[in-house]
Amino acid sequence: MEEFKEIINNKKGKVDVTPIATFFRNEIKEQITSKGWKPRVVAFLTSDDQGAIDYSKWTKIACNKDGIEFELKRVERVDLEDCIIEANNDNSIHGILVYYPVFGGMLDGYLQDVVSPEKDIEGLSTTNRFNLYHNIRYMDEKETKKCVIPCTPLAIVKIIDNLGIYDKSLQMGEHLKGKTITIVNRSEIVGRPLAAMLANDGAYVYSIDINGVIIFQAGKRYGTIKMVETSISREEAISKSDILILGVPSSNYKVNSDLINEGTIVLNFAGCLNVEESIQDKCILVPTIGKVTIAMLERNLLRLYNNQLNKKD
Amino acid sequence: MEEFKEIINNKKGKVDVTPIATFFRNEIKEQITSKGWKPRVVAFLTSDDQGAIDYSKWTKIACNKDGIEFELKRVERVDLEDCIIEANNDNSIHGILVYYPVFGGMLDGYLQDVVSPEKDIEGLSTTNRFNLYHNIRYMDEKETKKCVIPCTPLAIVKIIDNLGIYDKSLQMGEHLKGKTITIVNRSEIVGRPLAAMLANDGAYVYSIDINGVIIFQAGKRYGTIKMVETSISREEAISKSDILILGVPSSNYKVNSDLINEGTIVLNFAGCLNVEESIQDKCILVPTIGKVTIAMLERNLLRLYNNQLNKKD
Numbered sequence: 331m332e333e334f335k336e337i338i339n340n341k342k343g344k345v346d347v348t349p350i351a352t353f354f355r356n357e358i359k360e361q362i363t364s365k366g367w368k369p370r371v372v373a374f375l376t377s378d379d380q381g382a383i384d385y386s387k388w389t390k391i392a393c394n395k396d397g398i399e400f401e402l403k404r405v406e407r408v409d410l411e412d413c414i415i416e417a418n419n420d421n422s423i424h425g426i427l428v429y430y431p432v433f434g435g436m437l438d439g440y441l442q443d444v445v446s447p448e449k450d451i452e453g454l455s456t457t458n459r460f461n462l463y464h465n466i467r468y469m470d471e472k473e474t475k476k477c478v479i480p481c482t483p484l485a486i487v488k489i490i491d492n493l494g495i496y497d498k499s500l501q502m503g504e505h506l507k508g509k510t511i512t513i514v515n516r517s518e519i520v521g522r523p524l525a526a527m528l529a530n531d532g533a534y535v536y537s538i539d540i541n542g543v544i545i546f547q548a549g550k551r552y553g554t555i556k557m558v559e560t561s562i563s564r565e566e567a568i569s570k571s572d573i574l575i576l577g578v579p580s581s582n583y584k585v586n587s588d589l590i591n592e593g594t595i596v597l598n599f600a601g602c603l604n605v606e607e608s609i610q611d612k613c614i615l616v617p618t619i620g621k622v623t624i625a626m627l628e629r630n631l632l633r634l635y636n637n638q639l640n641k642k643d
Numbered sequence: 644m645e646e647f648k649e650i651i652n653n654k655k656g657k658v659d660v661t662p663i664a665t666f667f668r669n670e671i672k673e674q675i676t677s678k679g680w681k682p683r684v685v686a687f688l689t690s691d692d693q694g695a696i697d698y699s700k701w702t703k704i705a706c707n708k709d710g711i712e713f714e715l716k717r718v719e720r721v722d723l724e725d726c727i728i729e730a731n732n733d734n735s736i737h738g739i740l741v742y743y744p745v746f747g748g749m750l751d752g753y754l755q756d757v758v759s760p761e762k763d764i765e766g767l768s769t770t771n772r773f774n775l776y777h778n779i780r781y782m783d784e785k786e787t788k789k790c791v792i793p794c795t796p797l798a799i800v801k802i803i804d805n806l807g808i809y810d811k812s813l814q815m816g817e818h819l820k821g822k823t824i825t826i827v828n829r830s831e832i833v834g835r836p837l838a839a840m841l842a843n844d845g846a847y848v849y850s851i852d853i854n855g856v857i858i859f860q861a862g863k864r865y866g867t868i869k870m871v872e873t874s875i876s877r878e879e880a881i882s883k884s885d886i887l888i889l890g891v892p893s894s895n896y897k898v899n900s901d902l903i904n905e906g907t908i909v910l911n912f913a914g915c916l917n918v919e920e921s922i923q924d925k926c927i928l929v930p931t932i933g934k935v936t937i938a939m940l941e942r943n944l945l946r947l948y949n950n951q952l953n954k955k956d
Binding site: 463 | 719721724746747748749750752753756757769772773776829830831832835852854857869870871872
């Protein structure tokens, strides 16, 4: 994108992702208006967490601007499962959103799977993740209903693409060939789907969590991935990277700036910044990605809305 | 059971669950022999964890004695998903077992769902858990394939039943009416399914995890459960309980014996004992349950084997 030209050329500075979000949201708005669609999202909030409340407000504002009805429901966590099932069965609802954590741990993983994959705009259900990891593009055998991709990893891929990092002169599956990327986070929500997507595009990916490092590479079959053990240290992985993606939900976690090479793209999706802000003096820093994530939520919603329209045909 | 009569009458002592395991395994052996069945299990071990290695050995010995072919495969954790999928697609394999932790966290939750629910002898897949929580007894609409129940909670219910605690003079769903039970563990593997099963049988269940206490009660619709918030403290819940079930995977965690009433049934399913052994001087202590869990694994296997036979018809 034109907006980022100077930063990309100088190989340093801070990137505001607003133009990327705007680009996608304009497309979405145009699609909704031209087709006369009336998509409707229900979002469930169970906690008083200020971060979740703020995020839900921004999402509502964005959705409403773009022609999407967005209903925020505050429910007790012990009632959430019933509420999700009701929304699954309500034909007037096209997308379901849940603000996590609810209980935390595996119980939240269970709740993610109570959301019908057909309304799962966040792309968090096991079905949607399994399909992503196995390059299955459709939910049904007839191939009428496209899968969705977890929205935060999708947002990150779109940001990297819009920074001009993808080499589109190469063939599909090799657009990131030669790039080394480290992701500090291996959750099933962001880190692992993201590692898979970037590996699918040809990158050599180091995936870091508290237990160590795993390499993600393209698998034998196109679109699939392979995990490989490695003895590389976290520090070494970071220092070898062209792109460093940070998502540790702790304000105490900061990567030592000395480990990061000049000109590295440092993208942060944690609620707090996992690196000193001064890194922008020698690197390209993307400190937050939330606006693009919301755009991807909307994008997933339209895909699922369209699937639901096809179903009725 | 006759073997436990003295302990039950005295309301104290240590229970060895071997007779319960033997009872079920004899039934299983008889069924396999009389029907000429040839059930086959594949178990995947990815770690050098001595506990998992020992448990796999005991399971193999038990299975082989009872007429079940048990193949233990050591695989790299990065290859496990492919191995599970291969086993899912192999008609000569009727049951799949994975020794966790593999990676730990949500990635292990994902792997549990890669195991086909039709071969999931541990009953850990989301499908099997969802069906348990919603009183759905069959995997298919035609009601030909019975669901399985997670094997550790099932073992615990069978132990409590065989200690004579269930009042069978009451109607179904009320066998544990008037009993207060505390479970210290709310995992999706044991604690929560167990809380649901005991609540289904009429018990008033306090479910404790590091974040606090939740009550599990029978729901409006028969066979379903309802979670309810409570402000009761952990200590108070424990001191009100007729049955205390402990499953904290840490040898540092021990419940203060003073909190536990005389005559309480204290059942421990953690690898280590979460209470002082001297509790048996005033309570009924079931220190380990592994043998019954293995019997329940076998029981689940036969159910799934039978489902697979029906499928071929």
